[in-house]
Amino acid sequence: MRIGLISVLAMTALVAAGSALAKEDHEAEEGQKIFKRVCFTCHTSDAGKNKIGPSLHGVIGRKAGSVQGFAYSSAMKDANVTWDDQTLDKYLSDPKKFIPGNKMAYAGIKKEDERKEVIAYLKSLE
16 A cells, blocks of 8 residues: 555656646747847857857856956946846846846846746756
8 A cells, every 4th residue: 555655656746847847848948939039139048159248058057247258337247146047037127227237228028927938948058
């Protein structure tokens, strides 16, 4: 009886983990579409390639204003921000409010689910 219960619990955990991964994959796919529509004009997802804005490859865990070879504003270099889900969400919501004086000429992504999807995509680039 205990082995049966353990098997059921293990299967339930596997199904839940698979469901969570499927949701993350879906969010990242949707985020890639939004990235191409909203961010790609200025940013690239390729490592080591900057455009008008810095490459966003590996942005998760990176200190703001730290990509070599990119000319950041003083505000971004001095922001003392490390990019994670929360800081990216705040920044993408309203870049000028989160880091006043930064150079990004974009008003932000107002829909929370779209920000979450873009962040899921950025996380997939690591």
